[in-house]
Amino acid sequence: MKETILTAIERGAFFLDGGFGTMLQERGLAAGELPERWNVSHAEAVEEIHAAYLSAGANAITTNTFGANLLHYGREELRQVVSAALGCARRAVERAGRGYVVFDVGPCGRLLKPYGDLGFEDAVSLFAETVKLVGDRADAILIETMNDSYETKAAVLAAKENSDLPVFVTNVYGKDGKLMTGADIPAMTALLEGLRVNAIGMNCSLGSGHMAELVPKMVAYSSLPVIVQPNAGLPREENGRTVFDEDEEVFAHNLARCLKSGARILGGCCGTTPEHIRRAVGLCKPLSALPVKEKRITLASSYSRALEIGDAPVLIGERLNPTGKKRLRAALTDGDTEYVLGEALRQAEQGAQALDVNVGVPGLDEVRTLADTALAIQTVTELPLQLDSSSPAALERAMRLYNGKPLVNSVNGKRESMDAIFPLVQKYGGVLVCLTLDESGIPDTAEGRLAIAEKIAREAEKYGIAKKDLLFDPLAMAVSADASAPKTTLDALTLIGERLGAHTVLGVSNVSFGLPNREAIASAFYALALDRGLSAAILNPASAEMKKSYLGYLALTGRDANCARYIAFAETLTTSVTSQAAQKETKEDDSLRGAIVSGRTEHAARAAEELLKTRSPLELIDGEIVPALDEVGKGFEEKRVYLPRLLMSAEAAKAAFSRIKDHLARTGGDETKKCTVVLATVKGDVHDIGKNIVKALLENYSFDVIDLGKDVPPERVAEAVVDSGAPVLGLSALMTTTVPAMEETIALVRKVAPQCRIIVGGAVLTEEYANKIGADAYGKDAMASVRYCERVYGGKV
Amino acid sequence: MIGIRHFSALPFSEREALRYLGYRGVQADGETLSALESVRAEAERALLPAVCWTETDVVRAGNALTVGTVTTESGGLRRNLRSCARAYVFAATVGVGIDRLLVRYGRTDALKCALLQAVGATYVEALCDAFCDWLAERTDGYLRPRFSPGYGDLSLETQRDIFRLLTPEKRIGVTLNASLLMSPSKSVTAIVGISPTPCSVAKRCADCENATCEYRDEL
Structure with missing residues (x-):
């Protein structure tokens, strides 16, 4: 029996094919024609291209299915083009008597929310419908030319959930080493290794010379085989023909460079031909591929960047946890996202490198709220998030929808906890906080906590979760209750670091429970813990005392070149006093x-x-x-x-x-609100600036605003109006094409809530038009909308 | 063939941005200008301007006009392309970084969000201008003012045809939403006629029938 594709890749350099689109165009594919249709209409031509690549020395060929999805094809035609594509590839392999078939999946062609209009789960379903058609007729799935980390994640989940085939992924990096939506190489490596794909890499966009320069960076981070499929340089026109500016010689030379830097799976993208592959195979044959090495680098990531947990201690902001915080609790209960986002931004400014997100408020739907809150925070900050919940269901949904590889808080040594949490990390990836407690409680000794840590690490290994993805928390406990508690914790830090060789984390301030001026003693404990090698601390980044310990430690242990960070921080300590004085002076004359x-x-x-x-x-x-x-x-x-x-x-x-x-x-008083106003940009319309301005003004006039966002279906608007009993509804539309959706929304709301007054606004609307579609009023600008709501509230309308 | 061009820097017209903000023939105050400048600087760091384009025949049959894969009966486009046998079709974007800032400030700072809308629109227009200048240099003939889906009677549906022709999704990351709007939002698609004679209409807007448009450029 033929060895599997993964075994073949383990053996050494492995060649994929080159460009397909350009080859089809040479054979007559017209501009604007869907290339996958050729699998059915010109099967011989498609098969011939596959055969040419195999005879050039490619080990595997990729199917002509880049755009095969339900956005481009109807269900039946999709089935046909996918089946025909697999048929063409299989026949070519049979004829050649060798080769693997890799099923090709390109980007779906739509950008995901919130920057585009495709929902994450919709994207997963879209890719799933294609993957389901592959069955066992391919040897692997290649998700390629991905510009966006979030779409990549959706495609990988679809592939893994609907197929047992190995999954390879290539992304499109620009010259700056980033994807179009911002992720750099460490961030993508973290995300994709977390999702347990089998090989990762880069394709398209850059020519082979530029790509060869990016390869060492990816090899430095990746524990997986690295794929390189460059373009043949950039396209230009010569005597009416498209030519690419890298010839076969240059291309082959650069692929050999990639191989020498540690890439293992090599091929071409736009503009490359069987001749490019033939030359590259020839040049690379005498070379041997470098071994793929496990990298012991701990990485969490956001959509754009990775946070490395290693030598320098990391600050994780603790402020987004409602325990003991009335204002945050109220904000979460009332859906006051703006306050939550404000807290996130403040912590980022104060130097947090990751943010813990906990939404545990009794009575709140934590499954929905944790994911929604995490996604909202991801729209305002690039910091990685630590998803924090005792509910596995809440963690699962948040881990699935999170754009990146999150920190996850937490698992512990109890069987039930490990059984629930490890499968989630195995599926979605994550750096997992592991509490050293189990069914018998928290051990009194450092050795006891080490033993639990070892147990957790062993169990994690069964799920393929490496030690580098575990952060052990030996639990800081109140010194006021037990004078020896801090020493036990500190000793456990040393033991876990030295014997288990693993990273550690602490919720530092717990040590100060029950004592006055908690920060003073907590920061002293923090300094001691840092000295024992603490890798990360969950704390309040606004605390100057904690900052003193942290920056002092960095400077004193040679982790702050020229004490630059310490000096910058120390200067803020003195200026904040003077600026307070300055504020006092100016205050009097400002009403x-x-x-x-x-x-x-x-x-x-x-x-x-x-x-x-x-x-x-x-x-x-x-x-x-x-x-x-x-x-x-x-x-x-x-x-x-x-x-x-x-x-x-x-x-x-x-x-x-x-x-x-x-x-x-603080005082327990209630805010007096005038009345509720529901706002929405109608279905199909993604413009929300006008609506946002109206919202800002209405809130200032003490209206209770329920903002449904943009692209809101009529049913959701109606539901919100009925549920809230709002006397006013504001609808916005910017485009002529979405005015019908506005009319439809008005009709539905009239049916279910006839008492509700409806005001509409947006660039394409006029007073006349507003009347025509059945609105009560036309808001020509934001102030007009406020005035109208005031009149409704005053009973004048 | 579909060409791709990346731009590293774009000029910025403060006057144009202020026009988008509703200032017409009025001087903005210092604070507004400095807020605008700080948003502009932030936006500039997020720019990733790119254009993909092709050149194609213009074919007429009765009332219908075909430009590459675009077939339309739009009177506006037919007038615009009068006497043109060839045309360029392009898609341009300043990148998704601006949208990221728009979403961020949409949730946290209404002022910055409004300024960014104006700044982003100004930059994408500047990109189109810079690209058309480049086209003009390589062209043996004269360029008509660019014409986009949604101008006059050229339906937004035309976007689908332009996307089929250019496949900007995989070339420069511009995608078409279900409602025929583009993501990144600060993107433009357009048709630019190549004429054997100089164009009588030198400036955009001048050829547009919507004389009461709030954003009409009077100069």
Whole structure:
């Protein structure tokens, strides 16, 4: 029996084929014609190209199925073109008496949400429908020419969930070494190794010379065989014919360079021909491939970058955890995403390198909320996230939808926990926090905690989860309850590092429970833990005390060249005192109203904070904020004030409101809201700037806004209106093509909630048009929408 | 053949950005200008401008006009391509980095988001201008003002035909949404006629019938 493709790859350099599209064009494929149709209509031509590559020395040929998906074909035709493609390839292999068939999967042609309009699960289903047609007629699946990390993840999940074939993945890197949507080589390596694919690499876009320069970096990170399929340089026109600027000689020479740098699976992309492959095979034959080595690098990643956990200790922000935080708890319960995102951004600015995300509030649907929150945070920061939940179901959904390889918090030594969590990490990838406790509790000794760590590592190995992907937490406990507790934890850090050779993590501040000035003692403990080799700490990055320990440690252990980071930090310690003094001086002459009118955000926040000491929130809102907004809004209506200034004032008012909310959370007061307004951009329309401006203003006028986002189906709008009992609905559409969707939404809402007033806006609408499609009002701009909602609230409409 | 061009830097017209923000013949104040500049600088770092293009025949049959794979009865396009036997078709984008910032500020900062919309639109227009300048240099003939799906009576449906011709998805990462809009959002597709005679209409907008358009460029 023939050896498997993976065995063949283990043996040494392995050659794939070269370009297909250019070969079809030479045989008459017209511009705009779908190439996969040729599998049926010109099967001999397709088979002939396969045969040419095999005779040139390729070990495997890829099927002509790059665009074979349900976006380009109907279900029946898709089945036909895929089946015919496999037939062409199989026949070529039979005729040659050698070779493997690799099923080709290209990008689907649509960008995923939130930057495009295709949902992640929709993308998974789309790829799944194609993969299901392959069966056992191929030897592997090659997911290629992927520009986007998220789409890559969707395709890999579809392949793994619907086929047992090995999965290879190639991405398109630019000269900057990044994908079009931002991921660099370490980030993609982390993601794809986490998803347990069998080989990774790069193709298309770059010529072989540029690609040869990127190969060493990928080989340095990858524990998998590396694939290289460059273009034959860039296309240009010569006497009416397309030529590529790298000839066969140059191409072959550069593939040999790639092989010498550690790439193992070699082939070509656009513009390469059987002759390119023949030359490359000839030149590479005398060379032997470098061994594929396991890299012991611990990587978590976001959609764009990887975080390496190794020599330098890592800071994981702890602030996104509602335990003991009233304001965050309220924000999660009320769906106040903006507050949550604000916390994420603050921690990023304060130097967190990853963010723990925990949404455990009793009564909250954690499965939905953890994933939604993580995805929302991914739209505002590039930091990797640590998904934190005691619910395996919540972890699973969040790990599946997360764009990257997350940190996962946590597993412990209990059988039940390991049985639930390891399969998730095995499937989706992740760096897993492992708590050293089990059915018998937390051992009193460092040796006992090491023993649990060893047990967890052994069990993880059964799932193919390497030790490098485990972060052991020997559990910091309150020194106030047990004077010897910190020493046990610290000793366990040493043991786990030295005997198990694994990375460690601690929730540092737990040590200070029950003591005054907790930060002072927690930061001292943190310094001790760092000295014992702690790899990562979960802490509040805003804490200057913790920063002192952290940056002091880096400087004192030669991890901060010229003490540069320490010096920069130390300077902020002195300037923050002077800037506080400076703030005091300017404060007197800035009324809250003035600050909002002139759009000075920080002044407005400070003024609100100051006023709250003597006046009630309501007095502030009615006496300062609303009059200021009215003044600016009137200017806007009279065209004296332009949009940017209106928004500056809105942002300033928002800052003041944020202080009021903090105040209310502290004092237990309730915010008085006028009434609920539901907002949505209608189905099919992805423009939301106008709607967002309306939302910002309405919130400043104390309306309770339910923002459904963009591209919202009529049914969801109707449901939200009914559920909330909102007296006003605002709909936005920017394009003429989506106005029918607006009309449809209005009709549906009229049916289920006839009392609800509907105002519409957007670039293509006019007063007349609004009437025609059955709206109650037309909002010609954001202020007009606010005025209308005020009238509805006042019972005047 | 489908050519691909990458651009490393683009000029920026502050006047143009302000026009998108509703300033017409009005001076913006210093604070607005400095906010605009800071957003522009951030956007500039996120730019990844790229164009893919091809040159094709223009064929007329009765009321129908065929440019590559695009067949239309649009009167606007027929007027625009009067006396052109050949045309360029291109797709241009400033990249998804701008969308990332738009989504981010859409959730956190309404002002920056509005400024970014204007900055992104300005940059993608600048890209189209730079690309058309390059086309003009390589062309034996004169270029007509570029004409895009959605202009006048040229239906957005035309986008599907242009995408079939250029396959910009795999070349420069521009994709077509179900609603016929493009992602990245700051992308443009257009047809540029090659004329044997200089064009009477030198500037975009001048040829457009929508005289009340809020964004009409008066110069």
